[in-house]
Amino acid sequence: MSARSQLEWTARNRKRASRATSAGLLLARLAGRVEQATGRVEKVEAVLDVCMEDEFRRRCRPVRLHRGVLHVHVRRPEWLCETRLRWQQRLLDVLGRQARGLGVRRIEFASDGPVAKREP
Secondary structure (H helix, E strand, O other): OOHHHHHHHHHHHHHOOOOOHHHHHHHHHHHHHHHHHHHHHHHHHHHHHHHOOOOHHEEEEEEEOOOOEEEEEEEOHHHHHHHHHHHHHHHHHHHHHHHHHHHEEEEEEEEEOOOOOOOO
């Protein structure tokens, strides 16, 4: 390898010395993202408080909006299917009209609790 080609190879493959990002800067970025995400969920809650029925508000609450998917927590697992069938399309319609800027494309319902046993 000639001296010129060695220099060219070195110039192409040299990595810049990068400094590590400070923890404070990373935390500031993270806090900004959390604040932005919280603000979007609060906007969704405000629209739903005005447009949805009391029963929906008693059973459900929006918890996260990420990449166009609104995650809604349902209090009781046995209400999941009924809630999805009854309110999913209505929620999409309401949010499409009232909160178009949020870009909600899909709604996912979930519940954390155990399924209650039914009486025979």
